[in-house]
Amino acid sequence: MTDDLIAKLAADTAAVPRAALSRRFGLGMVVGAVVCFALVLTWLGLRPDMDDAMHGMRFWMKASYTLWVALASLPLAIAFSRPDGRVGVTPWLVLAFAPVFMLAMTAMELMRTPESRWMALVVGSSAMHCSWRILLLSIPIFGALVWVFKRLAPTRLAMAGLTAGLIAGGLAATMYGLHCQEPAVTFVTLWYTLGMVAAGALGALVGPRLMRW
Amino acid sequence: MTASEDGLKALMLQGLDGDAAAHSRLLSELARLLRAYFVRRLFNDPAEAEDLVQETLIAVHTRRVSFDRSQPFTPWAYAMARYKLIDHLRRTRRRPSVPLEDAGVLLAPEDTAQATAGADLDRLMADLPEKQRAAIRHTKLDGLSVAETAALTGQSEVSVKVGVHRGLKSLMSRIRKSEEGQDDG
Numbered sequence: 001m002t003d004d005l006i007a008k009l010a011a012d013t014a015a016v017p018r019a020a021l022s023r024r025f026g027l028g029m030v031v032g033a034v035v036c037f038a039l040v041l042t043w044l045g046l047r048p049d050m051d052d053a054m055h056g057m058r059f060w061m062k063a064s065y066t067l068w069v070a071l072a073s074l075p076l077a078i079a080f081s082r083p084d085g086r087v088g089v090t091p092w093l094v095l096a097f098a099p100v101f102m103l104a105m106t107a108m109e110l111m112r113t114p115e116s117r118w119m120a121l122v123v124g125s126s127a128m129h130c131s132w133r134i135l136l137l138s139i140p141i142f143g144a145l146v147w148v149f150k151r152l153a154p155t156r157l158a159m160a161g162l163t164a165g166l167i168a169g170g171l172a173a174t175m176y177g178l179h180c181q182e183p184a185v186t187f188v189t190l191w192y193t194l195g196m197v198a199a200g201a202l203g204a205l206v207g208p209r210l211m212r213w
Numbered sequence: 214m215t216a217s218e219d220g221l222k223a224l225m226l227q228g229l230d231g232d233a234a235a236h237s238r239l240l241s242e243l244a245r246l247l248r249a250y251f252v253r254r255l256f257n258d259p260a261e262a263e264d265l266v267q268e269t270l271i272a273v274h275t276r277r278v279s280f281d282r283s284q285p286f287t288p289w290a291y292a293m294a295r296y297k298l299i300d301h302l303r304r305t306r307r308r309p310s311v312p313l314e315d316a317g318v319l320l321a322p323e324d325t326a327q328a329t330a331g332a333d334l335d336r337l338m339a340d341l342p343e344k345q346r347a348a349i350r351h352t353k354l355d356g357l358s359v360a361e362t363a364a365l366t367g368q369s370e371v372s373v374k375v376g377v378h379r380g381l382k383s384l385m386s387r388i389r390k391s392e393e394g395q396d397d398g
Contacts, residue, residue, distance in 0.1 A: 015231030
C-alpha cells in the first residue's frame with residue numbers, strides 16, 4: 001500500500017525552482033494588491049490632489065511606513081510557512097522599527113504644535129473611517145495569502161495568520177493612502193497603525209481555522 | 214542501510230532538482246522512520262499509524278516547496294509528522310467508544326482485571342483538574358512527548374510538566390487513601 005503510494009508520488013517528481021516559495025508569496029501579494037487597488041478606485045477614489053501630494057514629503061512618508069510594515073513582515077511569513085520555521089529577534093526588530101520611527105515623528109509633530117490643536121491632528125476629518133477601511137481593504141490580500149499558506153506547510157498557524165494579516169494590512173494601508181488626504185503624522189501613526197494591527201490580530205485569530213492542511 | 218541526516222538531505226536536494234529515483238529512495242527511507250515514529254506514539258493502532266505515515270509522505274511530497282535548502286532535512290520532515298499527529302489526535306480524540314464486534318472481547322475473563330484497572334484509573338483521574346488530567350493522559354497513556362502535549366492542549370511545556378507532576382502526586386495520595394480505607398474495612 002505505502003509502497004504503491006511512494007511509486008505514485010515519485011512518478012510525479014518535478015524539479016522545484018529555488019525561488020519557488022518567494023514566487024508564491026509574490027504572486028499572492030500582487031493578486032491581492034490588485035484587487036485591493038481596484039476596490040480603492042471604485043469604492044473610494046484616488047485623492048483629487050494626487051499630483052501635488054506626490055511632490056510632498058508626507059505622502060511618501062505615509063507610503064514608506066505602511067509598505068515597510070508589509071515588506072518587513074514578509075520574511076516572517078515565509079519562515080512561518082515552513083513546518084520547522086523559526087525566526088530570530090532581528091526580523092521582528094526590523095518590523096518594529098517602523099512604528100517606533102513613526103512614534104518619534106509624532107512626538108516631534110506634537111512638540112511643534114500648540115496643545116490646543118492636538119485634537120485636530122488626532123481626529124483629522126476621517127478618524128472614524130480610516131482603520132475600518134484599512135481592515136476591510138486588507139481582506140482580499142489576506143485571502144490570497146491564506147491560499148498561499150494553505151499550500152505550504154505552516155505548523156504555527158496563529159503566527160502564520162498574524163504575519164499574513166500584517167502583510168495584508170500594510171499593503172491595504174498603502175493602497176488606502178492613495179485615497180486618504182490626511183496630512184498629520186499623528187493621524188497616520190494612530191489610525192493607520194490601528195488598522196494594520198487589527199488586520200494582524202484578525203489574521204492570528206482566523207489563521208488556525210483557515211490555514212489547516 | 215541506515216538513514217542519516219546527510220544521506221536524506223542529499224536525496225532531498227536531488228529530488229528537488231527533479232531526480233525521481235532519489236526522491237523515491239527518500240520517501241522509502243522516510244516511510245520507515247515515520248512508521249517507527251507513529252507506531253511509538255499510537256501503539257494501540259498500527260493501521261492508524263500507517264495512515265499517518267501515508268498522509269505525511271503525501272505532505273512531504275506535495276509541500277516540498279516549503280523546504281529550505283540551507284536547513285537540515287530531518288527536522289523539516291519530523292515537524293510535518295508532528296503536525297499530522299497532533300491534527301489526527303485533535304480530530305479523533307472523542308469519548309472512548311467500543312465498536313460492537315469488540316464487546317465480546319471485553320467480557321473475556323482474562324481482561325476483566327485490566328478493564329477494572331482502567332475504570333479505576335478513569336474514576337481517580339476524574340477528580341483531577343482538567344489540565345492535569347489532559348497532561349497525564351497524553352504523556353503517560355498516549356505516549357506523546359511533553360512538547361507534543363503542549364501543542365495539542367495549548368498549554369506551555371512547563372505547565373504540562375507541572376501538571377503531570379502534581380497530578381501524579383495527588384493520584385498517588387488518593388490511591389494510598391483508598392487502600393488504607395480498604396484495609397480498615
